[in-house]
Structure formats: structure tokens, C-alpha cells
Amino acid sequence: MGYKVAVVGATGNVGREMLDILAERGFPADEVVALASPRSLGTEVSYGDKTLKTKVLDHYDFSDTDICLMSAGGSVSKEWSPRIGAQGCVVIDNSSAWRYDAEVPLIVPEVNADAITGFTKKNIIANPNCSTAQLVVALKPLHDAATIKRVVVATYQSVSGAGKDAMDELFQQTRAVFVTDPIEPKKFPKRIAFNLIPHIDVFMEDGYTKEEWKMMAETKKILDPKIKLTATCVRVPVFIAHSEAVNVEFERPISAEEATDILREAPGCLVVDKREPGGYITPYEAAGEDATYISRIREDATVENGLALWIVSDNLRKGAALNAVQIAEVLVNRKLIQPKARKAA
Numbered sequence: 001m002g003y004k005v006a007v008v009g010a011t012g013n014v015g016r017e018m019l020d021i022l023a024e025r026g027f028p029a030d031e032v033v034a035l036a037s038p039r040s041l042g043t044e045v046s047y048g049d050k051t052l053k054t055k056v057l058d059h060y061d062f063s064d065t066d067i068c069l070m071s072a073g074g075s076v077s078k079e080w081s082p083r084i085g086a087q088g089c090v091v092i093d094n095s096s097a098w099r100y101d102a103e104v105p106l107i108v109p110e111v112n113a114d115a116i117t118g119f120t121k122k123n124i125i126a127n128p129n130c131s132t133a134q135l136v137v138a139l140k141p142l143h144d145a146a147t148i149k150r151v152v153v154a155t156y157q158s159v160s161g162a163g164k165d166a167m168d169e170l171f172q173q174t175r176a177v178f179v180t181d182p183i184e185p186k187k188f189p190k191r192i193a194f195n196l197i198p199h200i201d202v203f204m205e206d207g208y209t210k211e212e213w214k215m216m217a218e219t220k221k222i223l224d225p226k227i228k229l230t231a232t233c234v235r236v237p238v239f240i241a242h243s244e245a246v247n248v249e250f251e252r253p254i255s256a257e258e259a260t261d262i263l264r265e266a267p268g269c270l271v272v273d274k275r276e277p278g279g280y281i282t283p284y285e286a287a288g289e290d291a292t293y294i295s296r297i298r299e300d301a302t303v304e305n306g307l308a309l310w311i312v313s314d315n316l317r318k319g320a321a322l323n324a325v326q327i328a329e330v331l332v333n334r335k336l337i338q339p340k341a342r343k344a345a
Contacts, residue, residue, distance in 0.1 A: 001339045001342075002028045002029050002031075002339060003029050003030065003066040003067060003337075003339050004029065004030060004031045004032075004033070004064060004065045004067075004339070004340070004342065005022065005027070005029045005031070005032050005033070005065070005066065005067045005068075005069065005328070006032075006034075006035055006062065006065050006067070006068045006069070006089070007022075007033070007034055007035065007068075007069045007071070008035045008036070008068060008069065008070045008071065008072045008076070008080070009035075009070065009071035009072035009073070009076075010034035010035055010036050010040075010045050010052070010054055011034075011036045011043050011045060011054060012036075012071060012163065013160055013163060013164050013167075013316055014071040014316055014320045014321050015034075015036070015071045015072075015321075017316045017320065017321035017322075018069050018071060018321040018324060018325065019032065019034065019046060019047045019052070020046070020047075020321075021317065021321050021322050021325045022048075022325055023048030023049075024048075025325060025329070027325060027328065027329065027332075028332060030339075030342075032047050032052065033052070033055060033060070034047070034052040034054045034055065035054065035055050035056070035057045036055075036056070036057065036072070037056070037057065038056050038058065040054050041054060041055070041056050042054060057072070057076075057080065061087075062083075062084045062088075062089040063089075063340075064340050064341070064342050065089045065340075066089060066090065066337060066339055067089065067090050067092065067328050067331070067337070068081075068084050068089050068090070068091045069092050069094075069321075069324050069325070069328070070084075070091050070092065070093040070095070071094040071095075071320070071324075072095075073095055074095040074096055074097040075097075076095075077091075077093045077095045077097040077098065081093055081097065081098065081122075081124050082122065082124070084123075085122050085123030085124050086123070088123070090123050090124075090125065090331060090337055091124045091125070092127060092324045092327050092328060093124060093125070093126055093127060094127045094321075096129065096214060097126075098122075098124050098126045099129075099217075099218060099221070100217060100221070101122075101124075101126075103118070103121040104119075104124045104125065104126050105117075105118040105119055105125050105126065106126045106127075106128055106218060106221050106222055107125055107126070107127070107128075107222075107323075107327050107330070108128060108133055108222055108323060109323070109326040109327060109329075109330050110137050110140065110266070110268040111136050111137060111140040111222055112222050112223070113330050116327070116330055116331070116334075116336065117336070119331075125327055127320065127323050127324050127327065128218045128222060128323070129211070129214045129215065129218055129319075130157075130161055130242060130315035130316075130319025130320055131155050131157060131161075131211070131214075131215055131231075131233065131242055131244065131315070131319070132214065132215050132218040132219060132222070133318055133319045133320075133323050134242065134311055134312075134313035134315075134318055135151075135153060135215065135244060135246065135311060136218075136219060136222050136223050137266075137267075137268045137269060137292040137313075137318070138246070138263065138269060138292055138294050138309065138311050139151070139219075139246075139248070140223060140266070141262045141263060141265075141266035141269070142248065142250070142259055142262060142263070142307070143224060143227075145252075145254060145262050146250040146251065146252040146253070146254040146305065147250060147251040147252060148223075148224070148227050148248055148249070148250055148251075149226075149227070149250060149251055150227070150228040150229070150248070150249040151219070151227060151228070151229040151230075151247070151248050151249075152229075152230050152231075153215065153230075153231045153244050153245070153246045154231070154232045154234065154244070154245045155200075155215075155231065155232070155233045155242060155243070155244050156234055156236045156238070156242065156243040156244070156245075156283075157200060157211075157233060157234065157235050157236065157242045157315070158236065158238040158239055158240050158241055158242055158283060158315060159192060159235065159236075159237070159238065159239060160239055160240045160315060160316055161235075161319070162187060162188075162200075162235070163187075165186075165187050166187045166188065166192075167239055169185070169186060169187045169188065169192060170192050170193060170239065173185075173191060173192060173193035174193040174237070176193070177193055177194060188235065192235065193237055194237060195237065196234050196235070196237075197234065198232065198233075198234045198235075199233075199235070200212075200233040200234070200235055201214075201233075208231075209233060211231075211233040212230075212231040212233050215229060215231040216231065238283045238284075239287070240283065240287040240314060240315065240316060241283030241284070241286040241287045241312055241313060241314045241315060242283070242312070242319060243310065243311070243312045244309075244311040245308075245309075246308070246309045246310070247300060247306065247307075247309075248306065248307045248308075248309065249303050249304075249305060249306050250305040250306070250307070251305065252305060253305050254305060254307065256297050256298050256307065259297055259307055259309075260273065263294050263297070268290075268292050268318070269291065269292050269293075270291040270292070270293050270294070271293075271295070271297070272293055272295050273295045273296060273297050280295035280296055280310060281293035281294075281310075281312045282312065283312055285312075286313055286314050287314050288314060288317075289313075289314055289317070290314070290317055290318060290322055291313070291318075292312075292313040292318055293311070293312045294310070294311055295309075295310045295312070296308065296309060296310035297309055
């Protein structure tokens, strides 16, 4: 018997991607249910070659559902995830609501899959921030080899990370530039078309934004609490895929050649680094792909045992939907959950 999976937020960017990835990867589900808010009732979404009609979260009984992929935002998750978990359904949450809870594992399967066993405390597993997920996939094998002391990262984050309205705003503003229409920022604090905005999420008292803080806190929780990390997160006029310029300082010597060999063998990583024009990955090429791509691997002579890297990944996939489905696969493959008996139709 297969599993019953519910996708909450099924009409959003990430929810639709979750449904696509469940089908693509042949997840062992007998039944998949699309859930959303009352205003989306009856909206049709694709699941492989099937079409699902969206049901309302408020009226859904999770007692015979095994896994809930939650992508409906932090406030919805705060309210609903404990209720769903209490009905014996494991919630894999894509928001920031549970990432920093000591009783909720924060999982990137290539990095810390063993930590997943802690899910039984609340029946909730957290998915990391999209920019953190691709970063730690690349850092983990290097940390194992030479122990990371400090990371400095500048992100170049696509508008899809801010949702469908943000993608629409980039499209509309870009068009407005060419037809000389007035541009009115709505989703973003400043114009995004042909511009960069060094501001993602809210500002904190120390001058960092919440997005930058998330990267610091989550890298420590997932990879190693001793790692020092500082980030500058920037929104760029790209539709899909986040890029990161990363500087890493290690405790032990590691050459660019060693790092390249390690990353070529690492799960989830794909090295594209030819040191010639076009011999690297850009977000355009990473969109729609599952891998975390690493390019521009080179030694940093300004610090002892330093490397510089360029990391690119599809934020809707590895940064969100793919990682959530991979977590569900870990639960199934390690036999940490069993399918429930189904109610008679």
C-alpha cells in the first residue's frame, strides 16, 4: 500500500512544484490531495498526467493522511502544523515557522539526514530557507574535508523567492521600461526591473535583514554551530534560481583542485568550471534543474586556507519543493513511517 500525501498551498509557486516533483520522482503515493485557502476552492492543478481539484484546508481531515507538504506561509503553518501532526500526519514545512524550534529537525537530506529522527516529538520537519539549502549542500563535503571556520556570502536571489506576485511585478516593470509606462513598485520597496535591491525580508536591530539572519542561524543548525557566517542578501531581476558568491575559510589547507574533486563526488552537486568564457553556470541554465551547481572554484590568497566559489540552484526546487520531497523520501526509505489504513470511501 502506498502513502497518502496532502500538499497545502497547492496553487502557489512552490506547491505546484511539489506536485510536479512528486510525480517526476515517482513518489510511492496512492493518493495526492491538493489543499489551499477557500478562495482557491476548485482550482485545478497538475499532478503528473492527472488534474487535481483543490480542496479547502480548513475542512480537511488529516487522520488518514501520512505526509503533509506545507507551503502556505508561516502564519498558516504555525496554526495548522501542530494540529496536523497531532492527527498522526508528518508535516514537512517550507516556511520559517519551525526552523529554529529545538524540537523540530531542520533537514537537507544530502547534509544531515540522520537528524530526521527527531521529527517524532512534534511530527514536524522543517525545510530550510532557499538560499541556505543550496549553500549547505556545497559546503558539507568541504567541511568534512577541511573544517570550515568562516563563510562570507553574497546572494543574488531571484524574484520567484518572493512569490508569484513578485514574478508578475518583474515582468510588468520590464515591459513598462520598453513602452515607457510609469513604474510603481508594489511587492518590492524599489523598482526591480534592471535594478538590484539589497534588502530581503525585514530589517533587524543590528542592521542585518531577517533573510541574512536566517542563513546564519540555519547553517549553524544544519551543518555546525561553530561556523561563523555573514551574509548580504540581494534581490535581482531574475525569474528563477538563486546565485551565491561564497568565500570560505578553513581550519586545514585545501586546494582548488582538491575542492573540485570533492565536489564532483558530492551528492546533489554538479561542478561546471572550465575557466573560460561561458565555462560556468548561470541562473538561466539552473532553472528547472535539481542539482546545486558549483563554478569559479579558486583559492583565496587573502586568508589562510581560503576558497572562493560560485553556487547556483533553482530556488523553487532544491531551495523548496525538491528538498521537501527528498525529506519525504528519507522518511519512506528509512521506514520511519508506515502507510495508515484508509477510511472507506
